[in-house]
Amino acid sequence: MNRFPWNNSVLLILALAVGGAGGYWLAQQAQVQAPLASAATESKPLYWYDPMVPQQHFDAPGKSPFMDMQLVPKYADAANAADSAPAVRIEPGIQQNLGVRLASVARGTLNRTLQVTGVLAFNDRDVAVLQARAGGFVERTYSRAPGDVVAAGAPMVDVLVPEWAAAQEEYIALRHAGEPALIAAARQRLLLTGMPSGLVQEIERSGKVQPVTTLSAPIAGVIRELDVRPGMSLVAGAPLARINGLGHVWLEAAVPEVQAAGLQVGQTVAARLPALPDRPVSGTLASILPENDQQSRTLQLRIELPNPDGQLRPGMTAQVSLGLTGRREVLQIPSEAVVRTGKRNLVMLAEDQGRFRPVEVRLGQENDGLVAVLQGLDEGQRVVASGQFLIDSEASLKGIEARTLDESKAQMTVPSVHEADGRIVEITAQGLTISHGPFSTLGMPGMTMTFALARPELAAGLKTGDRIRFGVSQGDAGLVIERVRKQEQQP
Template identity: 65%
Template sequence: MRPMSIGLIATLALAIGGGAGYWLAQQAQSGPAPTPEQRKALYWYDPMYPQQHFSEPGKSPFMDMPLVAKYADGTQDQAEPAVQITTGIQQNLGVRLTTVAQGRLERTLQVSGVLAFDERDFSVLQARTAGFVDRTYGRATGDIVAKGAPLADVLTPEWSGLQEEYLAVRRLGDGELQAAARQRLLLAGMPAELIERVARIGKVQNLVTLLAPSAGVIQTLDLRPGMSVVPGATLARINGVANVWLEAAVPEAQAQGLHEGQAVQAHLPAYPGEAVPGKLTALLADANPQSRTLRLRIELPNPDGRLRPGMSAQVVLHPAGQTDTTLLVPAEAVIRTGKRDLVMLAEDQGRFRPVEVVLGQESGGQVAVLQGLHSGQRVVTSGQFLIDSEASLKGIEAMTTQESPPAPALPALHEADGRIVQIEGNQLTIAHGPFLTLGMPGMTMTFPVSDPTLIVGLKLGQRIRFGVRERDEGMVIEQINALESQP
């Protein structure tokens, strides 16, 4: 028996050894599992320029580094490609979301400029005949003069001869000849006041006093004792100061809603705390092609002369607002590429995708969305650039406005009556009655409010009727109506 047992054991050992050897041989033939380097790459790219794809490996044409291979992601939904980020990673990245909502865009523009003279309020003093300056009155450029203030006495030989002829005709007593002689003096450029003085005194007036034609600031003055003047020469220019102009520039994209006659408020560093009322008098016809701005002309009254040309001023403009509500998102949520505008749309299960949008006016950190989004959708307001970079690495193209999905169906709005117990930040604690559509009995609960403006004007103990809608964060108040107090 013992020799037979030893032989059987030997036979079994040979059989087991042969089976193990066959298994190892099969494993050696099949080889190890493919490594990432052995998988088929979708394309190669430079991490610094992920938008550029290459069909073969090699060296980057942009940076001194080899191209990196991009492999297929088996977990990605090929039907609807998106970037998927877990909740924990979203918190680490500081990703913040906001809900696209309807609202009115209240626009306010602040522009700066420099005060200038009113170019419509100026007068020019010119010589009407040849003569010689006999005397000046000490005026200089920059002086403020009143209307009729004397500027210089000029000796006018040509006018002296005409005056003698006029006085001789008057002595004849012929009315027609007298009228003709007076008309000749007017055609020679003699002021009517001077003709009346010659007729009243009956003597030739050799010296003519030149007077300021209007009140204001002397801009130019070309009068010196002893100098000769020729007809048509400009002797003085005077600008009025009853009003001053302020020319400012606004971006052409924000000029919509501005119109002539619109009221404005100006603030000057020279007079802190004071607001100077004025009006927009003109939107100038030309635009600046370099800065893409339009020029505005604003008129400010200056009855006491405190506003001096050359002073700086800041003006607050209130363009005509929109009469209808529109979709609004924070301006920080928009990724501006120069060719188009994108937002990162947040979906369920931590999925994000870029969407192209068409923007309208912007004001107060909010921008109107004309196409590309629907009310109730959520977009990323912080961390969107990191998600967009990851989308570029995955080759995810932005959804265009023509491909925008239909508006998602919003959950039902449930309404109930209640009394405000506490107002804390953006939350309301309400002792409410039953929600009939939810089958929820009355109780005291704390609800977040979707729009902080809904809380404005509410008071503790006030009775309201409010509507809530179910969201990811729970029941959120979206509608509040004050109820009349019961007697």
């Protein structure tokens, strides 16, 4: 007979309760210890290795038995860093159906030629004004009208100036008296009344009073204003006509402020007019106006074009080609690859195994379908040039956000490609033998060694003795050259 009247069911319930409590305690301890164990695992290297013999692993740091250098640690988080970044994965067949097209991030010289449209205008620096120098009356206007083209010295208007007639009579009378001092004083009086010197000479030659004076065009050009009619009276200083010269015309054009860097006053400008398709015109950038248009965000240019035959007429349109100074090599991608959100610029970076992720970039000059990338991408990477908006929408639906440039810079502790300077010693089928300087990001000193090529075309155009800047990546096969750029040879 049992001393305790507990049946088997009660004992089973107690056992389950004790086991559950113990399991809960163990689970809590596991949750507490897991981050610590994970942190310890991440901070501890998996092994050490020689970059030239990466397949050989060592359990402790030290000097490499193969090369005169220290072993490099390999961390677990570094091995999985590429897989940890969130990305959109698309199968190759689906990429083809979506029309996804990739473009490489390449280094080159951006063609800095700006094409804009301009309009011809009058040259406001070549203007002459015809005025009445004394009060009088208009006798004749020679049938002139605004818009007429006149030559220099062409008659414009005949005026009768009573004051001039009286002074002329006095001058002629003194000439008959034969007193030189009085004659000189009278002649000077004619000039002081505003009488043109040509008219004074005509009076001296003819000896007759010239009551009506013909006022002529001071320069050749087009009549812009003509405020004179037959029979009207004039006051001294009244403007009669305004003439604009046509020897040079202005070509006024607007350039986006983001593309204006590199323009210089005095540089040569090429222009083509639809009205004169077989006649290209070369001019000079006369000035860059100091005020920026706040509506269109453009700078106004004033280009001076020669017009010896008068065929360039204000109001005509022209296509302007502006060469920008300061050419230099930059990273560049197709402009169509950029997704412009209004707040920042993004590209869809293509990775291995059909993975795509958004990356923020900082852009520079843009021209001829290409845009310079100042920050955010490396040479040799690939971006989506067509179909990027579909991938960007998918990334947004999955909550995949592009890191800001500051975040990306802070997380780039170890670059994927390590660069150094060197000189080519030999080119073989196995790769390039290079006498190189130290790889600062690898902790690897300078030496002479042979590197395999990631792609055979990297050796195109290279020869023994060339000085190069090259980048290598680490893999199971050792250090492999990913990019090569020739440098200027030292004298």
